[in-house]
Each structure stands twice: as structure tokens, then as C-alpha cells.
Amino acid sequence: MAIDPTRAVQRxxxxxxxxRSIYLRRLVVRALEGGGRGHVGSSLSLIEIMRVxxxxxxxxxxxxxxxxQRDRCILSKGHGCLAQYVMLADKGFFPIDVLDGFxxxxxxxxxxxxxxxxxxxxxxxxxxxxxxxxxxxRALGLRMQRxxxxxxxxxxxxxxxxxxxxxxxxxxSKHHLSNLVxxxxxxxxxxxxxTAEILDLEPLVDKWRSFGFATAEVDGHDVEALRGLLCRxxxxxxxxxxxxxxxxxxxxxxxTEDDADWHHKSSLKAEVIADMYAALGVE
Amino acid sequence: MRPACVxxxxxxxxxxxxxxxxxxxxxxxLTARMKQEMPDRAFMEGVSEAHVVGMAAGLAMEGFIPxxxxxxxxxxxxxxxxVAVDLCxxxxxxxxxxxxxxxxxxxxxxxxxxxxxxxxxxxxxxMTVVSVCDADEMVRFMDQTLxxxxxxxxxxxxxxxxxxxxxxxGFEIGKAIPMRVAAGGVNRALLVATGVATTRALAAAELxxxxxxxxxxxxxxxxxxxxxxxxLHYSHDVRVVVTIEEHTLVGGLGSAVTExxxxxxxxxxxxIRRLGIPDVFAVKYGNxxxxxxxxxxxxxxxxxxxxxxxxxxxx
Numbered sequence: 291m292a293i294d295p296t297r298a299v300q301r302x303x304x305x306x307x308x309x310r311s312i313y314l315r316r317l318v319v320r321a322l323e324g325g326g327r328g329h330v331g332s333s334l335s336l337i338e339i340m341r342v343x344x345x346x347x348x349x350x351x352x353x354x355x356x357x358x359q360r361d362r363c364i365l366s367k368g369h370g371c372l373a374q375y376v377m378l379a380d381k382g383f384f385p386i387d388v389l390d391g392f393x394x395x396x397x398x399x400x401x402x403x404x405x406x407x408x409x410x411x412x413x414x415x416x417x418x419x420x421x422x423x424x425x426x427x428r429a430l431g432l433r434m435q436r437x438x439x440x441x442x443x444x445x446x447x448x449x450x451x452x453x454x455x456x457x458x459x460x461x462x463s464k465h466h467l468s469n470l471v472x473x474x475x476x477x478x479x480x481x482x483x484x485t486a487e488i489l490d491l492e493p494l495v496d497k498w499r500s501f502g503f504a505t506a507e508v509d510g511h512d513v514e515a516l517r518g519l520l521c522r523x524x525x526x527x528x529x530x531x532x533x534x535x536x537x538x539x540x541x542x543x544x545x546t547e548d549d550a551d552w553h554h555k556s557s558l559k560a561e562v563i564a565d566m567y568a569a570l571g572v573e
Numbered sequence: 574m575r576p577a578c579v580x581x582x583x584x585x586x587x588x589x590x591x592x593x594x595x596x597x598x599x600x601x602x603l604t605a606r607m608k609q610e611m612p613d614r615a616f617m618e619g620v621s622e623a624h625v626v627g628m629a630a631g632l633a634m635e636g637f638i639p640x641x642x643x644x645x646x647x648x649x650x651x652x653x654x655x656v657a658v659d660l661c662x663x664x665x666x667x668x669x670x671x672x673x674x675x676x677x678x679x680x681x682x683x684x685x686x687x688x689x690x691x692x693x694x695x696x697x698x699x700m701t702v703v704s705v706c707d708a709d710e711m712v713r714f715m716d717q718t719l720x721x722x723x724x725x726x727x728x729x730x731x732x733x734x735x736x737x738x739x740x741x742x743g744f745e746i747g748k749a750i751p752m753r754v755a756a757g758g759v760n761r762a763l764l765v766a767t768g769v770a771t772t773r774a775l776a777a778a779e780l781x782x783x784x785x786x787x788x789x790x791x792x793x794x795x796x797x798x799x800x801x802x803x804x805l806h807y808s809h810d811v812r813v814v815v816t817i818e819e820h821t822l823v824g825g826l827g828s829a830v831t832e833x834x835x836x837x838x839x840x841x842x843x844x845i846r847r848l849g850i851p852d853v854f855a856v857k858y859g860n861x862x863x864x865x866x867x868x869x870x871x872x873x874x875x876x877x878x879x880x881x882x883x884x885x886x887x888x
């Protein structure tokens with residue numbers, strides 16, 4: 291069942307995906323092929339957000355994942371982990387071929403990320419609404435230790451149905467956590483359908499603003515726009531930042547786009563994988 | 574016990590810069606005192622337990638030792654998934670201080686009665702569950718929390734409970750304390766209790782001694798990790814093991830001790846009697862002692878239960 295996100299707040303003239311974005315999606319499909327399953331749409335909407343964070347914004351050392359001065363990137367929508375796994379592999383936190391073991395018995399890469407197993411993963415997520423409270427604690431802890439590292443929390447849109455997100459938002463604002471950045475992957479389709487129908491989040495930017503955040507919205511697939519915006523965070527020296535990223539679920543593979551059916555697939559057949567590769571230009 | 578606990582957090586914070594205190598709309602006095610001396614490390618957060626536990630996890634990830642304090646029902650039931658995932662899965666040194674464990678909030682009704690807190694905390698991997706019996710023991714326990722790995726659930730009693738613990742018996746997390754060892758003759762009954770139920774168990778043992786029955790009383794201040802060795806040691810020659818807890822009989826101390834006996838006794842189990850709260854929500858208010866009596870947890874009732882159980886074994 292394809293859902294037309296008619297309530298999309300803002301539609302952008304997204305530039306075509308460049309070779310790097312297509313390459314990263316191929317890596318996602320490689321992991322999907324290895325595991326035969328995965329959150330397809332939820333990961334594909336995140337690719338540019340994670341790409342820009344890891345390529346241009348975050349401070350990290352793949353050989354020293356616990357480096358004290360690193361920025362902390364918490365993927366709160368843990369089901370979108372493939373987008374983070376491919377970035378961590380691409381940056382050398384672990385070898386690329388580890389992706390092939392996705393969800394397998396002995397793999398470090400499960401269907402949701404675990405901090406104890408995967409170098410570069412800051413928090414075990416998957417249960418929704420946990421990343422922002424943890425991010426608030428980490429941002430407080432970093433500030434108490436006079437560290438200038440920043441905390442980036444990437445949430446989903448269905449995820450922010452959870453009350454704990456808004457509890458944490460109140461607290462982040464109260465503590466003036468300018469070292470905390472929340473990025474909302476607003477693809478407007480959650481597991482069971484359109485966010486507008488299941489639990490409407492609008493007016494979403496106003497909500498974050500009213501909770502005390504400096505806000506911005508951006509085309510979550512426009513690499514230049516994301517880079518330009520994220521280079522300017524924190525957007526306010528006394529407040530946390532919230533960036534609403536308008537994205538398309540399943541972005542980059544035409545037949546998975548804007549379709550709640552592609553939120554998660556548990557038995558991906560070889561021919562479907564072949565179709566995905568073909569859609570990404572792989573013969 | 575509550576003042577002893579929160580005051581001790583303050584002391585620990587003075588000694589160790591890793592210690593932070595997070596109240597969830599509770600204990601403004603301590604927060605105010607701490608804020609004067611260490612403003613960075615005292616937080617008064619809102620009525621937002623799910624967030625508070627996650628925030629504590631985040632602080633622990635950055636090297637701090639957060640003590641989170643609110644009412645026991647809310648710090649266990651309300652944010653159970655955060656406790657499971659944020660604290661236990663990450664195995665972080667966060668200390669949850671649950672105010673009013675058991676029947677303390679009797680007049681406030683079942684929304685405030687933490688009668689299953691030990692069971693649900695005990696079910697989580699990596700969690701340590703501690704329920705001391707009085708304020709003095711609380712102080713000895715709190716000194717050990719700094720370097721204990723992983724999360725701890727600390728069950729507080731009402732406060733101003735009689736002091737029955739003894740310094741010379743020491744305190745070690747995970748090590749049961751034999752508070753009374755049956756003197757002479759045949760040791761026929763072992764009483765295992767936790768929290769302020771230990772106080773009642775000791776009083777019951779006195780009553781039984783007056784009737785000529787000597788019992789051993791094992792104080793199981795740490796319900797998890799359970800001191801199985803102590804249970805097996807002190808139960809090896811008894812005919813009856815009686816557990817006493819201010820907690821539902823589903824999954825608490827009685828269940829833990831029974832599991833230990835079943836798993837650890839190769840050939841012959843003693844008779845086991847579990848005294849606690851039946852699988853119901855409280856239907857009365859009043860006070861803690863009244864509800865304890867309603868559930869058969871006052872010393873004369875405990876003594877009678879032990880006596881009756883022993884009669885069964887000699888029948």
C-alpha cells in the first residue's frame with residue numbers, strides 16, 4: 291500500500307543523488323542481502339543525514355572509538371541502523387565485509403545497534419524514545435567536564451510519538467544544552483502508515499521551538515543544504531538545536547519510496563535484492 | 574533510613590567528583606544543600622521518570638555515578654523499559670533510590686505501594702537489588718556503592734525503623750548476614766528475610782525461642798545477586814525454611830530463595846514456607862503496620878507460621 295504523504299509540510303527540489311549517496315545505498319542493500327531482512331525505508335531516508343554528519347560534521351577517530359573529545363552521535367531511531375552501519379564501515383570503524391553478516395548469529399551487527407558490540411555506536415537503541423534522554427545526560431556530562439564535544443541525536447518521526455522524547459526536550463531546554471542537536475528524520479510515514487493519520491506531529495517545527503529549541507528545517511536529502519546548516523550548529527549559544535529534516539521514506543530506490551510496506555522486510559528474496567541493485571544502477 | 578541514604582549521597586558526592594544526585598520532584602532539601610556546595614552535581618528534574626533514567630544513563634556514559642531518587646513505584650514501574658535498556662543493557666553504574674518500598678505508603682493506596690519492585694528489578698540482567706533493614710545498615714551499604722559495577726536498585730523503608738543491624742557483622746553487597754544463629758540443639762528452622770521484614774523475623778525468632786524453638790535468621794539485604802551459598806549453608810540441616818518479605822509472593826525474595834534451594838539441593842528439600850503479600854492489590858489503607866498484619870507479616874504471625882510449618886514436618 292503506497293501512501294501519498296499529502297500532509298508533507300514542505301516539498302523541496304531535491305538534487306539528484308550523487309555517486310556517494312548511491313554508493314552508500316548499495317552498501318545498505320549489501321547488508322540487506324546478507325541478512326535477508328531489515329528496515330529498508332527507515333534506513334534509506336536517513337542516508338544523507340548520516341552521510342553529512344560522518345563526512346563533514348562529527349569529530350571522531352575510527353581507531354579510537356572511545357576518544358574523549360569525539361562528538362557523540364546517537365541514532366535514537368535504532369531501526370534505521372543500516373544507515374549508520376554503512377557510515378561506520380565506510381569510515382573504517384570495522385571492515386566493510388562485516389556488513390554481509392547483518393542480523394546473522396555471530397555478527398556484531400544486529401537489527402538494532404548495540405553499543406557494547408559495535409565500535410562507534412554510542413548507545414544501544416531500538417526501543418524508541420530513549421536516545422534524547424540519554425543525549426541530554428551526555429550533553430550535561432560533557433558540559434560538567436568542560437568538554438566541547440557535541441551530542442547529536444537522530445530521531446524518527448514515529449519515534450517522537452513517545453512521551454519520553456518530550457520529557458527530555460523540556461529538560462534539554464531547561465539546562466540550556468547548546469551542545470545538543472536533535473535531528474528528526476521526518477519522512478512522514480511510520481510503521482503502520484502516514485504520521486498525519488496515525489498521530490499527527492504538525493506543526494512540528496513550532497513544537498520544538500515552543501519547547502525551547504533553536505530550530506531549522508531542511509531537505510534531508512540535499513547534501514549541500516544539510517552541510518551548510520550543520521556547519522552552523524549550535525544555532526543558538528544558549529539553547530539546544532532541533533533540525534527537522536524533510537525526507538522520503540525509502541529514498542533512492544523508486545519502488546520503496548513513500549511506502550509504509552517498505553518500513554521493514556523480513557524475507558527479502560534474491561530477485562528483490564537484484565531489483566534494488568538494479569534501481570541503484572548495478573548491473 | 575531515607576535521611577541516612579540521601580545524606581550519604583551528599584557525603585559520597587563530597588568524596589567523589591563522579592557522584593551526582595538527581596531528584597525527580599522529590600527531596601528538595603538535599604538538592605538545595607548540594608546545590609550550595611556543588612551546583613553542577615545536583616539536579617531537580619520534573620515528574621518525568623522515563624527521561625530521568627535515560628538522563629542518568631547518559632551521565633553514567635560520561636563517567637558519572639548518578640543517584641536517582643523518587644518514589645519506588647515510579648522509579649520501577651513507570652520507567653521499566655528505561656531501566657532495562659538504558660541502565661541494565663548498558664550495565665551502567667546508576668543507583669535508583671526507591672522511596673517507600675513495600676507497604677510504606679499504605680494510606681495513599683495501591684498506586685503508591687511498591688509491592689512488586691523487587692521482582693521486576695530482579696528479573697533484569699545486570700541489576701543489583703538491595704533492601705537494607707535499618708538506617709545504620711544503609712550507611713554501611715552506601716559506602717560500598719561507589720565502586721560497585723552496574724546498576725543498583727535501593728529499596729528504602731519508611732524511616733525511623735528500629736536499629737537491629739550490628740556493625741560487627743559487617744556488610745558486603747551480595748553477602749547475606751546471619752543475624753541470629755540457632756544456639757545449641759537441633760537447628761530446625763531457617764528464617765530468611767529482607768528489608769524491614771528482617772526486623773519482624775528477628776522478633777519472631779525471639780518469640781519462638783521463648784517457646785523452645787531456636788531459629789537462624791538470615792538477613793538477605795541483597796536479593797540480587799542472591800547469596801546462594803549462605804542459603805544452602807544455613808538450610809542444610811533444617812526442616813523448614815521460611816521466607817519473610819514485605820513484597821508480593823510473585824517473584825520476590827521467597828521465589829529467589831526457593832529457586833536457590835531447588836537448584837542447589839541435590840537430594841532433599843526442606844519444607845519451604847513463603848510469607849509475603851498475596852497476588853492482589855491492597856484493599857485497605859491505614860498504615861504500614863496494619864497492612865503488614867493484614868498479610869500475616871507481624872512477629873507473632875510469623876512465629877505462628879513457622880510453628881505450624883514445623884508441626885507439618887513432624888507429622
